[in-house]
Amino acid sequence: MTTFVDRVELHVAAGNGGHGCASVHREKFKPLGGPDGGNGGEGGSVILVVDSQVTTLLEYHHSPKRKATNGKPGAGGHRTGALGPDIVLPVPDGTVVLDRQGNVLADLVGHGTSFVAAQGGRGGLGNAALASARRKAPGFALLGEPGEARDIVMELKSVADVALVGYPSAGKSSLISVLSAAKPKIADYPFTTLVPNLGVVTAGETVYTIADVPGLIPGASQGRGLGLEFLRHVERCEVLVHVLDCATLEPGRDPLTDLETIEDELAQYGGLEDRPRLVALNKVDVPDGQDIADLTRASLEERGYRVFEVSALAHKGLRELSFALAEIVSAARAAKPVEESTRIVLRPTAVDDAGFTIEEEDGAYRIRGGKPERWVRQTDFANDEAVGYLADRLARLGVEQQLWKIGAKEGDTVIIGPDENAVVFDWEPTMAAGAEMLGRRGEDHRMETQRPAVDRRRERQRGRDAAEQEYLDFEALSSGREELDE
Ligand SMILES: Nc1nc2c(ncn2[C@@H]2O[C@H](COP(=O)(O)OP(=O)(O)OP(=O)(O)O)[C@@H](O)[C@H]2O)c(=O)[nH]1
Numbered sequence: 001m002t003t004f005v006d007r008v009e010l011h012v013a014a015g016n017g018g019h020g021c022a023s024v025h026r027e028k029f030k031p032l033g034g035p036d037g038g039n040g041g042e043g044g045s046v047i048l049v050v051d052s053q054v055t056t057l058l059e060y061h062h063s064p065k066r067k068a069t070n071g072k073p074g075a076g077g078h079r080t081g082a083l084g085p086d087i088v089l090p091v092p093d094g095t096v097v098l099d100r101q102g103n104v105l106a107d108l109v110g111h112g113t114s115f116v117a118a119q120g121g122r123g124g125l126g127n128a129a130l131a132s133a134r135r136k137a138p139g140f141a142l143l144g145e146p147g148e149a150r151d152i153v154m155e156l157k158s159v160a161d162v163a164l165v166g167y168p169s170a171g172k173s174s175l176i177s178v179l180s181a182a183k184p185k186i187a188d189y190p191f192t193t194l195v196p197n198l199g200v201v202t203a204g205e206t207v208y209t210i211a212d213v214p215g216l217i218p219g220a221s222q223g224r225g226l227g228l229e230f231l232r233h234v235e236r237c238e239v240l241v242h243v244l245d246c247a248t249l250e251p252g253r254d255p256l257t258d259l260e261t262i263e264d265e266l267a268q269y270g271g272l273e274d275r276p277r278l279v280a281l282n283k284v285d286v287p288d289g290q291d292i293a294d295l296t297r298a299s300l301e302e303r304g305y306r307v308f309e310v311s312a313l314a315h316k317g318l319r320e321l322s323f324a325l326a327e328i329v330s331a332a333r334a335a336k337p338v339e340e341s342t343r344i345v346l347r348p349t350a351v352d353d354a355g356f357t358i359e360e361e362d363g364a365y366r367i368r369g370g371k372p373e374r375w376v377r378q379t380d381f382a383n384d385e386a387v388g389y390l391a392d393r394l395a396r397l398g399v400e401q402q403l404w405k406i407g408a409k410e411g412d413t414v415i416i417g418p419d420e421n422a423v424v425f426d427w428e429p430t431m432a433a434g435a436e437m438l439g440r441r442g443e444d445h446r447m448e449t450q451r452p453a454v455d456r457r458r459e460r461q462r463g464r465d466a467a468e469q470e471y472l473d474f475e476a477l478s479s480g481r482e483e484l485d486e
């Protein structure tokens with residue numbers, strides 16, 4: 001069975017960021033050199049880029065998984081880990097990217113338009129970058145962040161001005177071949193056309209594209225025949241042409257009934273009501289065909305259709321049809337204010353990176369926000385110092401204060417992040433509490449209390465100004481990706 005390849009599911013996975021390195025400079029007779037652990041390299045991203053040379057999604061049908069390389073870890077001697085190179089996937093113009101739930105993530109129109117389908121993980125900072133006046137020789141480094149991974153669906157909608165619709169074997173492909181230079185496959189068995197053909201028509205001053213799509217049968221909008229797979233392709237057209245077969249011998253069919261059936265399917269699919277429609281009565285070269293056309297014309301015109309009698313075989317009536325289409329297309333173009341050819345799509349950020357939110361759920365407090373969630377991912381929970389550093393960062397962001405404000409008490413459960421990646425703490429007012437990591441399978445790596453609260457409060461008193469400065473420095477460093485790239 002032939003598979004329709006204008007819709008593919010693709011698993012994209014970006015590379016993880018390399019871990020930062022914790023290392024201390026060593027030299028003869030200088031046992032206590034400074035920290036010199038380098039930053040981890042950023043993981044490679046998976047990026048879709050519109051390439052006008054590419055016309056199908058076939059390539060992704062054959063290998064539906066793409067993974068970019070991880071960044072390399074940093075090393076001693078201030079060596080930054082190598083970046084994982086990005087993977088660039090060329091896609092045809094008009095590719096629509098959706099998530100598995102069917103939400104549109106990006107609508108890629110225009111050569112060069114790009115979309116980051118999976119963002120590479122940031123590299124972790126090494127201990128050299130984490131050193132400050134207060135923390136001269138950090139014994140820890142930040143972990144690289146995992147790269148994004150997700151399933152996406154790519155759909156190709158042909159961006160044609162005119163769409164030919166009709167029953168199988170009505171002569172749609174034949175018409176496109178004689179109206180344009182396209183050479184689609186034509187045969188006298190139904191469903192010859194499995195993927196849309198695209199032709200370019202020149203009529204006087206106007207040049208437009210015409211799409212020939214697989215034949216429609218009753219129930220197409222429910223997925224019969226090539227069904228929905230095909231209807232997607234007409235969505236962007238300005239004009240629809242009903243190609244009606246005047247020479248069919250199938251019982252129960254005649255041009256009028258065919259037209260009603262197709263209109264029914266279009267109505268059920270929805271969204272095409274406002275497109276102007278023309279009727280092409282095809283195959284009038286056959287003697288019976290001409291008679292049927294004569295009989296039908298009046299009823300069609302009564303319903304408001306402009307009717308063209310054509311023969312793809314005998315090249316009859318083609319000029320009239322192509323000029324009438326040109327007229328509608330150029331009028332539609334003139335009515336469109338801006339040419340929307342290059343629409344740059346920016347990746348939507350899921351969470352507001354500037355702050356955080358706290359919500360109470362079942363007696364626990366859940367913290368969400370770009371920074372807290374990132375900080376948790378960067379934390380090596382096996383390292384006490386690293387956990388302490390996390391607590392400091394959270395406190396400085398104001399998380400602690402906010403928890404107080406909304407009535408959290410010592411010992412309450414505080415959760416950071418979404419369910420599948422949550423870290424759960426028993427809250428101690430300085431957040432230096434034991435954290436239990438809830439892994440994917442619900443493992444419980446319960447940590448011991450990292451540092452006595454009293455110590456930490458004293459320490460913070462001493463270093464408040466220094467901490468403030470360090471925080472600002474750190475934010476400047478970790479928010480710019482460039483610094484990590486070097
Ligand atoms: N006599 C005559 N035959 C035609 C004409 N146009 C198409 N045909 C024939 O009708 C058959 C089907 O034509 P196609 O162009 O493949 O029809 P289609 O609508 O693209 O069919 P699907 O791709 O199956 O939807 C072929 O055998 C053509 O030669 C015409 O104007 N006159």
Ligand SMILES: [Mg+2]
Pocket residue numbers: 172173174185192193212213214215
């Ligand atoms: Mg065809």
